[in-house]
Amino acid sequence: MASSEENEMYSKKQWEGCMEIAVQTARTAGQVIREAFKHEKEVSTKSSPVDLVTETDRLVEDLIISSLREKYPSHRFIGEESSAAGEKCLLTDSPTWIIDPIDGTCNFIHSFPMVAVSIGFAVNKELEFGVIYHCLDENLYTARKGHGAFCNGIQLQVSKETDMSKALILTEIGAKRDPATLKIFSGNMERLLKAQVHGIRVIGSATLALCQVASGAADAYYQFGLHCWDIAAAAVIIREAGGNVIDTSGGPLDLMSRRIVAAGTVEMAHYIAQEIQTITYERDDHNAN
Amino acid sequence: MSDVWEECMDHGVAAARKAGEVVREALKNEGCMSVMLKSSPADLVTETDQKVESMIISSIKEKFPTHSFIGEESVAAGESSILTDNPTWIIDPIDGTTNFVHRFPFVAVSIGFAVKKELEFGVVYSCMEDKMYTARKGRGAFCNGVQLKVSGQEDITKSLIITELGSNRNPDTVRRVLANMDRLLCVPVHGIRAVGTAAVNMCLVATGGADAYYEIGIHCWDMAAAAVIVTEAGGVVMDVTGGPFDLMSRRLITASSRAIGERIAKELQAFPCERDDGKKEDQL
Numbered sequence: 001m002a003s004s005e006e007n008e009m010y011s012k013k014q015w016e017g018c019m020e021i022a023v024q025t026a027r028t029a030g031q032v033i034r035e036a037f038k039h040e041k042e043v044s045t046k047s048s049p050v051d052l053v054t055e056t057d058r059l060v061e062d063l064i065i066s067s068l069r070e071k072y073p074s075h076r077f078i079g080e081e082s083s084a085a086g087e088k089c090l091l092t093d094s095p096t097w098i099i100d101p102i103d104g105t106c107n108f109i110h111s112f113p114m115v116a117v118s119i120g121f122a123v124n125k126e127l128e129f130g131v132i133y134h135c136l137d138e139n140l141y142t143a144r145k146g147h148g149a150f151c152n153g154i155q156l157q158v159s160k161e162t163d164m165s166k167a168l169i170l171t172e173i174g175a176k177r178d179p180a181t182l183k184i185f186s187g188n189m190e191r192l193l194k195a196q197v198h199g200i201r202v203i204g205s206a207t208l209a210l211c212q213v214a215s216g217a218a219d220a221y222y223q224f225g226l227h228c229w230d231i232a233a234a235a236v237i238i239r240e241a242g243g244n245v246i247d248t249s250g251g252p253l254d255l256m257s258r259r260i261v262a263a264g265t266v267e268m269a270h271y272i273a274q275e276i277q278t279i280t281y282e283r284d285d286h287n288a289n
Numbered sequence: 290m291s292d293v294w295e296e297c298m299d300h301g302v303a304a305a306r307k308a309g310e311v312v313r314e315a316l317k318n319e320g321c322m323s324v325m326l327k328s329s330p331a332d333l334v335t336e337t338d339q340k341v342e343s344m345i346i347s348s349i350k351e352k353f354p355t356h357s358f359i360g361e362e363s364v365a366a367g368e369s370s371i372l373t374d375n376p377t378w379i380i381d382p383i384d385g386t387t388n389f390v391h392r393f394p395f396v397a398v399s400i401g402f403a404v405k406k407e408l409e410f411g412v413v414y415s416c417m418e419d420k421m422y423t424a425r426k427g428r429g430a431f432c433n434g435v436q437l438k439v440s441g442q443e444d445i446t447k448s449l450i451i452t453e454l455g456s457n458r459n460p461d462t463v464r465r466v467l468a469n470m471d472r473l474l475c476v477p478v479h480g481i482r483a484v485g486t487a488a489v490n491m492c493l494v495a496t497g498g499a500d501a502y503y504e505i506g507i508h509c510w511d512m513a514a515a516a517v518i519v520t521e522a523g524g525v526v527m528d529v530t531g532g533p534f535d536l537m538s539r540r541l542i543t544a545s546s547r548a549i550g551e552r553i554a555k556e557l558q559a560f561p562c563e564r565d566d567g568k569k570e571d572q573l
Contacts, residue, residue, distance in 0.1 A: 049446070050479055106480050110440070110449040112498040137418075159391075165330060168391040177477045186467040193454065193463050196330045199387045200454055202483045217393045 015121070015128050018072070018095075019144055022119045022131045025067055029060045029117045030135035033102060037136065041109050046084055051175040052105050057081050061101035064119065068097055080229050083284070089228060089256065090288035093124045098232035103132075104205030113137075118207040120232025127255075130233025132207045141211045141237055149214055149240035158243035158264035159216040164271050165196040167219040170209040172202060174225025174279065181279050188222075188276045195275065210234035213262050214241040220263035222248065222272050224279035228255045238262050244269045248276060256285040294402065294409050297353065297376070298425055301400045301412045304348050308341045308398040309416030312383060316392055316417070324390055327365060332456040333386045338362055342382035345400065349378055359565075361510045370509065370565045372537065374405045379513035384413075385486030387456075394418065399488040401513025408536070411514030413488045422492045422518050430495050430521035439524040439545035440497040445552045448500035451482045451490045455506040465560045466505075472556040491515030491543050495522035501544035501553055505529060509536045509565045519543045525550050529557050537566040 036056045044053050061081040068075065078089050079099040091098075098120040102108050108115045119131045129144040141156070143149035149156040161167055169192060173185060189200055201218070203209050206226045212218040214237045235245045235253060244266045246252065248259045250273040258281035263269035292298075315322070315337045322335050342362040349356065357373060360380040364370045372379075379401040383389050389396045394417040401411045413422040422437075424430035430437040442448050450473060454466055470481060482499060484490060488511055490502045495518045513536060516526045526534040526543045531554035534541055539562035544550035 050477055052479070106449065110479070110498060110500070111496070112449060112482065112493065168387065168393055173474065173480060177474055179471075179475060182471045182474055186471055189454070190460075190463055190467055193458060194460065196458060198331055198333070198391070199456075199485060200483070201393065201485050202481060204449075204480060204482055212393065215392075217391055219391070 015123070015144065018121060019129045019131065019142065021068065021071055022121065022129070023140065023142060025064050026117045026119055026131045026133040026140070029064055029101065030133045030138070032056070032060055032063065033108070033115060033117065033135040037108065037111060037115070043109055048175045048177065050106070050177055052109055053081070053084070054105060054109060056108070057102045057105055060117070061099060064099055064101060078229060080227065088288040089284040091122060091125055091255065091285070095121070095123045097121055098229050100207065100227070100229040103207040103230060107204040112204060114203045114205045114208050116205055116207045118229060118233045120229070120236065122232065127232055127236050130236035132211055132233050132237065134208055141214065143237040143240035145236060145240070147240065149237045151211070151215060156214045156237070156241040157216055158214060158238065158241045159219045160264055161219045162265045162267040164268065167197045167268060168199050168201065169197055169272070170201050170203065170212060170218045170221045172204070172206055172209065172223045172226065174223065174281070176225060176279065176281070184277050184279050191275045206230040207234050210238060210262055213243060213264065214238045216264065220261065220268050220272050222261045222276055224248065224259045225281045226258065226260065228284045231255055231260055246273060248273055248278060250274070256283050258283060292425065294404070297402060298410045298412070298423070300349065300352055301402060301410065302421065302423060304345045305398045305400050305412045305414040306421065308345055308382060309414045311341055311344065312337060312389065312396060312398070312416045316389070322390055329456050329458050331387070331458055333390055334362070334365070335386060335390065337389070338383045338386055341398065342380060345380055345382060359510060361508065372403060372406055372509070372566065376402070376404045378402055379510050381488065381510040384488040384511055388485040393485060395484045395486050395489050397486050397488045399510060399514045401510070401517065403513065408513060408517050411517035413492050413514050413518060415489050415492070422495065424518040424521035426517060426521065428521070430518045432492070432496060437495045437518070437522040438497055439495060439519070439522050440500050441523070441545055442500040443546045443548040445476055445478060445549055448478050448549055449480050449482065450478050450553070451484070451493060451499045451502040453483050453485065453487065453490070453504050455504065457506055462560060465558060469557050473553065476556070487511035488515045491519050494524055494543050494545065495519045497545070501542060501549050503529060503542040503553055503557065505540040505559060506562055507539060512536060512541055516543070527554070529559050530554055537564050537568070539564060
């Protein structure tokens, strides 16, 4: 395993090269998904009857990981489908790719047009860059730490809104659908509506929703139940667009915690964190020692 | 066979496209838009809404001076929203004004057309995506020239449903809206989506990308055009009770199949909403 010193020795050019490869890989994967979008999909379930997966998810993840592994044999990988197959979600100091091959699998199955490939990258447990590719609109969101965030080459800037009563908020439901969970979920929405937010939207893809925050089109996003592979790339993109990502408790973001609040301003992020009650999901690193 | 309303529909499409350009131009302008409130702090309107509606209505009046109009902003300014037998254009200049204000990319111009109280054609232009949805009664539904077909899904437990939270912030109404959503999530359905515009939501059902949309609290100008688009794509429109669709009722279910529509109706509890035509329950 590479030591911290060795990792430091990698020049910044190295990560830039990795990011270029990530972009190419995301585009190729996106094309596969676009093709598959038009056809019948074979659907299986994972943790619940609404936690869906298809052959395309697995195919695309294999494609991404094998092409990255060929170029970077010493790097590590955390991928949604590998994790479902039993691989541990352990983030070490090693350069690590954190991959969601299809974010918005339910949308993909229904041909609801919000589907993305998400590729994040961490070194020494720090998120270094993120690539999110909207497969149908062909919008490419990218950010490298310290170098700004972009969509199709145009720089992104978050909203500067601090007033909850002027906020447009995005969220997702998550895979748990038992009555107790839904009560908390609705209760959270009720509290936000009581604060007179402009509206709440649900688009079915956490990574694309987070990109809407990065672009300033939404003022905040909150969710319980998403994974590290949904957060990794988007966190860099939002930070580089000037925004904030925090834990739902108000503390610092915890990549493996299954929860997030993201917003253009720190005030907005904290208002939302204060309003929402927790829905507990098992941590992504629950089986990592 | 020639279509007596073809000229009107062509004009509707052209007007929607032009309106979409105006909306896109307005979005390019840096800085905040001037936003006003209507019925609640979440019911927004801008100068662009008003400008676009004037533009659409005056261009139609020039060509079809005897026709009637029901437009969102005209009605807000006191015009009637009663549907007569006269050829009537039913217009929402910007469906998704909240999205427009935030630059959230789902904003549509919606132009419906009715004669003898029957909907004849519908045009919905999702202008940020440049998607032109059209349908002429009996001639199919299209998006940018590609024919649309609903999903045909009949099994609610495999369905993706769209709805909205609405702009009514009355706590009791909010609770009822959320309770309806919870009941559907518990069925369980695959998921619920909300993109922020009724017209686009309905068009997504028409494309097969979602299996149903329902909402209580929308207006005739939100539903008129898209109702034709969904039905011409093979879908159904009905009342939230499962009964026949009523354009002035402030509510609907639109679905890929009668089975899904009726199943949703079973879970929904309606709440009262003042009708667009001002009629009371006992006058129906």
